[in-house]
Amino acid sequence: MPDRIEYISIKDITVQFAVPDEGVTALEEVSLDIYREEFFSIIGPSGCGKSTLLNLIGGLLRPSFGEIHFRGNSSDSSTKRGKVSYVFQEPVLLPWRTLLENVLLPLEVLDLVTPEYRQRARDLIRMVGLEEFETAYPRALSGGMKQRACIARALVFDPSTLLMDEPFGALDEITRTTMNLELQKIWMQTRKTILFVTHSIQEAVFLSDRIGVMSPRPGHLKAVVEINLPRPRTIDTISSAEFAAHMATVRRHLHGTSEAR
Amino acid sequence: MKQTLQPKGSSRFIQEYGPPILITIGLLAAWEVGIDILRVPSFLLPKPSAVAARFFNVAKVVMPHVWVTLFEAVVGLLAAGVISIVLAVGIVHSRLVQRTVYPYAVATKVVPIIAIAPLLTVWFGFGFEPKIITAVLVSYFPILVNTVKGLQSADRQMVRLMRSLFATRYQIFTKISVKYSLPYVFAGFRISSTLAVIGAIVGEFVGADRGLGFFLIIAQSELDVEKMFVGVALCALLGLSLFLLVVALERYFLFWHESTDASEEVV
Numbered sequence: 041m042p043d044r045i046e047y048i049s050i051k052d053i054t055v056q057f058a059v060p061d062e063g064v065t066a067l068e069e070v071s072l073d074i075y076r077e078e079f080f081s082i083i084g085p086s087g088c089g090k091s092t093l094l095n096l097i098g099g100l101l102r103p104s105f106g107e108i109h110f111r112g113n114s115s116d117s118s119t120k121r122g123k124v125s126y127v128f129q130e131p132v133l134l135p136w137r138t139l140l141e142n143v144l145l146p147l148e149v150l151d152l153v154t155p156e157y158r159q160r161a162r163d164l165i166r167m168v169g170l171e172e173f174e175t176a177y178p179r180a181l182s183g184g185m186k187q188r189a190c191i192a193r194a195l196v197f198d199p200s201t202l203l204m205d206e207p208f209g210a211l212d213e214i215t216r217t218t219m220n221l222e223l224q225k226i227w228m229q230t231r232k233t234i235l236f237v238t239h240s241i242q243e244a245v246f247l248s249d250r251i252g253v254m255s256p257r258p259g260h261l262k263a264v265v266e267i268n269l270p271r272p273r274t275i276d277t278i279s280s281a282e283f284a285a286h287m288a289t290v291r292r293h294l295h296g297t298s299e300a301r
Numbered sequence: 302m303k304q305t306l307q308p309k310g311s312s313r314f315i316q317e318y319g320p321p322i323l324i325t326i327g328l329l330a331a332w333e334v335g336i337d338i339l340r341v342p343s344f345l346l347p348k349p350s351a352v353a354a355r356f357f358n359v360a361k362v363v364m365p366h367v368w369v370t371l372f373e374a375v376v377g378l379l380a381a382g383v384i385s386i387v388l389a390v391g392i393v394h395s396r397l398v399q400r401t402v403y404p405y406a407v408a409t410k411v412v413p414i415i416a417i418a419p420l421l422t423v424w425f426g427f428g429f430e431p432k433i434i435t436a437v438l439v440s441y442f443p444i445l446v447n448t449v450k451g452l453q454s455a456d457r458q459m460v461r462l463m464r465s466l467f468a469t470r471y472q473i474f475t476k477i478s479v480k481y482s483l484p485y486v487f488a489g490f491r492i493s494s495t496l497a498v499i500g501a502i503v504g505e506f507v508g509a510d511r512g513l514g515f516f517l518i519i520a521q522s523e524l525d526v527e528k529m530f531v532g533v534a535l536c537a538l539l540g541l542s543l544f545l546l547v548v549a550l551e552r553y554f555l556f557w558h559e560s561t562d563a564s565e566e567v568v
Contacts, residue, residue, distance in 0.1 A: 098465050121467045132458040136480055136557040148476070149468045177557055203465075 046111075047076035047233055048097060048201070053106035055092055065258035066092045069106075072252060072261060074235065076111075079227055081236045081244040081251045083290065089259025090237045094203050097235060098124050122150050125199035129206040131186035133178040133193075140165065140174040143193045150197050157196065164192040167226065184215040191226065201233045209239065217275070220246050224272060241294070245286045246273055253293040263293040344526055352530040359531060363516060367535055370513040373429055373501035374543060377436020378493060385441045386486070389448035393478075410442045414503055422508035432504030432512065439500035444489035451485025452478050484558050487551040494543040502536060513539070 055067040067089040074080050082090045095101040096108060110123065125146070133142045143161045147153045165171055168188035178186060187207060194202055208216045220243055227234055227247075238244050244251045248267050255262045267286050269277060277283055329349045335341075336348050343351065356363070388406070391398035414435055421431035455478045463473045505514025513536055520528035 099467075100461065100465055124465065126462055126465045128458050128462070130458050132456050132462065134459065134477070134480070145476070146466050149463065149466045149472055179557070179559075 045076040046073050047078070048074040048111075049109045050074075050093075050097075051107045051109075053093075053096060053103045053108065055089070055096065055101065056104045067096075067103075068258040068260045070259075070261045072264070074233060075249075077231045077233055079234045079236065079247055079249045081238055081248040082254060083238055083241065083244045083251055083294070084254030084259075084262075085256055085294070086239075087259070088254040088256040090254055091205055092259065093254075094205055094235060094237055097201070098126060098203050122152075122197055123199050124201045124203060125194040125197070127187075127190050127194045127202065127204045127207045129209045131183065131190045131207075131210075133181075133186055133189055135178050138175045138177055139170060139181070139189050142178070142189060143196050146193060146197050152197055160198070161192070161196050164195050165189075167229065168192045168222070184211055184219060187211065187219065188222070191223070195226075195230060195232070199232070201235070204234060204236045206237050206239065208243065216240075216243070221275075223247060228272060241287050241290050242278065245269075245283060245290060246278060251290055253290060255294075265290050265293065344524075347527045347530055351527060352534060355527045356531045356534070359528065363513075363531060363535065366511055366513050366516045367539065369511045370498070370501050370505065370536075371539055371543075373432040373504070373512065374436055374497040374539070376429075377433045377500055378440055378490070378497040378543070380433065381437045381441035381493060381497065382444055382490065384437065385444035385489070386448055389445055389452060392449050393452040406442065406445055409438060414439050414500060415507075418503055418507040421504070427508050427510055432501045432509065435504035436497045436500035439503070440493035440497040443492040443496070444486065447485040447489030448482060451482030454485065455481040484555055487547065487555060490547045491544060491551070494547045495540045498536065498540040498543060 050070060050072040053067055053070045054065065057064045057066055070089075070093065082093060084090055092101065096103055133139075134145070137145070140161065143165060144153065144158070147157050147161070162171075162174070165174055168191055170185060170188055170192070173181060173185065178189075181189065190207070208219050211219060224247060236244070236247060245267055251265045251267060252261055253263045253265060254260065265286070269280075269282060269286070333348050333350060336343075336346060347355075388398075388402055392402055393399075417438065418431070418435050421434050425431040425434070455473075459477055460473060463477060468476075501512065502514040502517075505512035506518060509515040513532055517529060517532040517536075520532055
C-alpha cells in the first residue's frame with residue numbers, strides 16, 4: 041500500500057445534464073479523495089455516473105457544482121494537460137498507422153517527439169509484450185493486443201494519472217484475467233494513480249486498493265471498500281477465502297437495499 | 302478485422318480479371334457471329350472486327366480527339382475535386398456555410414447539364430473552358446456529398462481521446478478527420494471519374510472543333526455508323542481508364558482500409 045498522500049480531491053460534485061423540460065442529475069454530491077499511486081476502482085450498475093465521474097477528472101466535462109483539485113491545483117486545462125490519460129472500452133487505434141506510430145500519437149499532439157520519448161514508446165511496447173508487432177497495422181492485432189497497445193499509448197507521455205473506462209469489458213473472460221494480471225504488473229512497475237471503471241466485482245477486487253461503489257438515480261457514491269490483499273496478487277488469490285469475503289462485501293454494497301441513505 | 306486468404310501473383314490476377322475478360326470476349330464473339338446469321342446490314346450495325354479495323358484506319362485522326370477529351374475530363378475532375386473538398390471542409394465546420402452552400406449545390410445538380418451547356422458556349426466560346434466547366438458541373442456533387450459525410454465519420458472515441466490530450470481543432474482535423482474521410486472521398490471520385498468524361502463530351506456536343514464529342518457529331522452527320530462505333534467505344538474506354546486509375550490510387554492510399562482486400566462494392 042503506497043503512502044496515503046491525497047492526490048485528487050473531489051468535493052461535493054453535482055452534475056446536471058440539461059434535457060428539455062427536465063434536468064437530469066447524473067451525479068449528486070459526490071465527495072472523494074484519491075491517493076497518489078493508488079489503484080482505485082469505481083463499480084456500479086449502468087447509469088450510475090461512473091463514466092461521468094471519470095470524464096470530470098479527465099477534464100472532458102465540467103461539474104455543475106463542486107470542485108476537483110489535483111494536488112492543490114484547480115482543475116483547469118492548463119494544469120491537466122499531459123497529466124491525465126485515458127483508456128476506453130473500445131481499443132481504438134488509427135488503422136493507417138503502425139502500432140508504434142499509434143503509440144507515438146499523444147507525443148505528436150503534446151509536441152514531445154524527442155528521441156527519449158521515442159525510446160520510451162519502444163520500452164512500453166516491450167512492457168505490454170508487443171515488441172514483435174511494432175510495425176504491424178491494427179487490423180492484424182487481436183482485441184487483447186489492441187487494448188495492450190492502447191495502454192502503451194496512454195502511458196507514453198508519462199502521465200501521473202490513468203483513467204480507464206471499462207477497458208477490458210469487451211474481452212473474453214480468459215483474456216480479461218490475463219490483462220488483469222498484466223495491468224497489475226504495469227501498475228506496480230510504473231506507479232501511476234489509476235482510476236478504473238468496471239462492471240466486474242472480481243476484476244475490481246483483484247486490481248484495487250480501494251473500490252468506490254456507486255448507485256444510480258441520481259448517481260452517487262454509496263460506499264468505499266478497502267481491499268487489503270497483499271501484492272502481487274495471483275491467480276490463486278482469486279480462489280482464496282479473503283478474496284471471496286471482499287467480493288461479498290462489495291456485492292452487499294451493490295445490492296444492499298435496507299441501508300438508509 | 303478481415304484477413305482473407307488470397308492466392309498470390311498471376312492466379313490472383315486471373316481470379317479477379319478473368320471472368321470480365323472472358324465475358325467480354327464471349328459477347329464480342331456472339332455479336333460477330335450473330336450479324337452473319339441474322340444478316341444485319343453493316344450500315345446499321347457493324348461487326349466488332351470491322352469497328353476494330355476501322356479504328357486502326359482512322360487512329361491518326363481520332364487519337365488527337367481522344368487526348369483532348371481526356372484532358373478536359375481530367376482537368377474537370379481535378380477542379381471538381383478541389384472545389385468540392387474546399388466546400389466540404391467549410392460545410393463541416395460552419396453551419397452558415399452549410400446553409401448557404403447546400404441549396405445551391407443541389408440546385409446546380411438538378412438543372413440538366415445539356416440545358417446549361419449551350420449557354421456556356423455563348424459565354425466562353427469554343428475552347429476548352431466550357432467543356433471543363435460542364436465536366437466540373439456534372440462531377441462535383443458526388444465528391445462534395447461523400448467528403449462531407451467522410452469528414453463527419455471520424456471514430457468518436459478517437460476524437461474523445463484527442464480532446465483528453467487537449468488537442469487543437471486543427472490537430473484533430475489533420476491527424477484524425479482527414480484520414481477517416483479518405484474512403485468516402487475516393488468513393489466520390491470513383492463515381493465522378495466517369496461523370497467527368499460525360500460532362501466533357503456533352504460540352505463538345507454543343508459547340509467544339511475537336512474532341513470525341515466533335516468526332517461523334519461529324520460521324521453522325523456522315524451517317525457513318527462504323528465511325529460512330531469507334532467514337533462510342535473510345536468514350537467507354539476513356540471513362541473506364543479514368544475509373545480504373547482512381548481505383549488504383551485508392552488501393553495505394555487506402556491500403557489500411559477494409560474495402561481494399563475485400564470484394565469491391567458496386568458503385
